[in-house]
Amino acid sequence: MCLGAFTMRVKALVIRILRQFKRDKRTMALLIFAPILVLSLLYLVFGDDDYSPSIGLVDFPEEVVESLDLSGAVITIYEEEAAAFGDLDTQDLDAFVTLDDNQPHVTLEGSDPLINSAVLNWMQEAFGSLTGETERQVEATFVHGHEDMRHFDYFGPVLLGFFIFFFVFLISGVSFLRERTRGTLERLLSSPLRKWEIVIGYVIGFGLFTILQASIISAYSIFVLGMMMEGNFFYVLLITLCLSFSALTLGILLSSFAHNELQMIQFIPIVIVPQLFFSGLFNLDTISDWVSWIGRLTPLYYAADALRNVMVRGFGFEHVYIQLLILLGFSVVFVVLNIIVLRQHRKV
Numbered sequence: 001m002c003l004g005a006f007t008m009r010v011k012a013l014v015i016r017i018l019r020q021f022k023r024d025k026r027t028m029a030l031l032i033f034a035p036i037l038v039l040s041l042l043y044l045v046f047g048d049d050d051y052s053p054s055i056g057l058v059d060f061p062e063e064v065v066e067s068l069d070l071s072g073a074v075i076t077i078y079e080e081e082a083a084a085f086g087d088l089d090t091q092d093l094d095a096f097v098t099l100d101d102n103q104p105h106v107t108l109e110g111s112d113p114l115i116n117s118a119v120l121n122w123m124q125e126a127f128g129s130l131t132g133e134t135e136r137q138v139e140a141t142f143v144h145g146h147e148d149m150r151h152f153d154y155f156g157p158v159l160l161g162f163f164i165f166f167f168v169f170l171i172s173g174v175s176f177l178r179e180r181t182r183g184t185l186e187r188l189l190s191s192p193l194r195k196w197e198i199v200i201g202y203v204i205g206f207g208l209f210t211i212l213q214a215s216i217i218s219a220y221s222i223f224v225l226g227m228m229m230e231g232n233f234f235y236v237l238l239i240t241l242c243l244s245f246s247a248l249t250l251g252i253l254l255s256s257f258a259h260n261e262l263q264m265i266q267f268i269p270i271v272i273v274p275q276l277f278f279s280g281l282f283n284l285d286t287i288s289d290w291v292s293w294i295g296r297l298t299p300l301y302y303a304a305d306a307l308r309n310v311m312v313r314g315f316g317f318e319h320v321y322i323q324l325l326i327l328l329g330f331s332v333v334f335v336v337l338n339i340i341v342l343r344q345h346r347k348v
Contacts, residue, residue, distance in 0.1 A: 037269065051283050053119045056084040056096035064099070073122050088143060095119045103139070110142035111312045113149050114283065144230070144313045153228035157307035158281045158300075160221050164214050164240050165247040165300055166272055172206050173251035173264045180255070195342045199252075199335060206248050214240040222311075230314030236307065239320065242327035243303040249334035250299075256341045275300040280308070299330045 054074045057065060058081050065077070076093065078084045084096035088107065094115050095108040104127050108116055123138045140147070145154075179202075218236050221227045229236075254271065258264040278295030281304075295301040306323035309315040 033270075037274070051115070051118055053094045053115060053122055054092070055119060055122065056087065056093050058084050058096050058098045060097075060099065069126050072125070097123070100139075105139045105141070107141045107143065110145035110149070111308065112154050112283075113145070113151055114154075116142075116145070116149075145228075149228070154308075154312060155281060156221065156225075156227040157311045158276075158279050158304040160218065160227070161240065161243055161300055161303040161307055162276055162279065162281075164217055165243055165275070165303070166268075168210055168213065168244045168247040169251040169272065170265070170268070171251070172210075172248045173255040173258070173267070174261050175206065176202060176252045177255040177258055177261065177264055181260070196339050199338045199342060202252060203245070203249060203335065206252075207245060210244040210248055211241060214244045227311065229311050231310035231316065235310045235317060235320060239303055239306045239310065239324065239327075242324050242331070243299060246299040246327050246330040246334065249331050249338065253334050253338050253341065256338070274298070279304040299327055302326045 052072060052074055054076070056076045056078050058078045060077070076084075076087070078096065081096070081098065084093060084107075087093035088096060088109050091109060093109070095106050097104050097106050099105070104123065106119065106123055108119055110116060120138055120140065127138075142149075215237055218233075218240050222229045222233065222236070250271070254267050255264055258267070274294060275298040278292070278298060279300040280295075302323040306320040309319050309323075313319075
């Protein structure tokens, strides 16, 4: 008798949960779609060929070039060192090699330790076959970074931008969702306030906290954790602030399509995770061309590039202002969409 009652109670509970999932089609879809999306991204990022460094040979005699094993790299021949330096500065070239007293000398862009290793390994193999000294230390000059540069120094700017974006997106979205579910937004819509005034008010209100959060996280990462910092700290704050506003406005926008906190969190594997894959945390040159364009549609792609330019390469405002304008453009687009969505929320 007790077993039968226990079975009936469990059965009733199971049926209630299944009906709940049936009503919440978004959760059902997420349970299937999100893992497929993440696994597909991992396949695209790690499933391609190994990275082939882009290397220039400056003023090399033709007979020397023919005697080298040039496989495993993309080779460009230069007549003048200045032209190679120009491509190195624009990151179209990973390194270039010159001959000094018939000894190879490599100049590396230097900001990515993984690429540096690939270049130096290629140097050992290519010129080892020529000199017969495969273990000989290659003389190298680093334009940015240094020989002992840590992987954390290169990945740090991306992770700094990611965590700022992630937490601002989550907190702003959940907070605005609570404003809506508790009726606060409904009362504001019934007031003389205009729709754009409500959106701007929320953006400024949350934005003040965002400024504080971005400043503390950036300062902690650089001055406490010792993250590499070659440029001006003010530019780091400016970049993280612009990124935070894009995350803030996006979080408020997507919260309009969620009915509870769980549904807000469900946006994370669809909106946040893909940005991490295409932000530069992994080398985008090894990703299939037909999918690599996704990164250019995400704010984190531009913020990570700007942060690396300042923190690792020591660049100034003239090298990051375009990324800043794009980040501000994302924020403006999200604000406009917020106003449009708010008008659909209730006609007053």
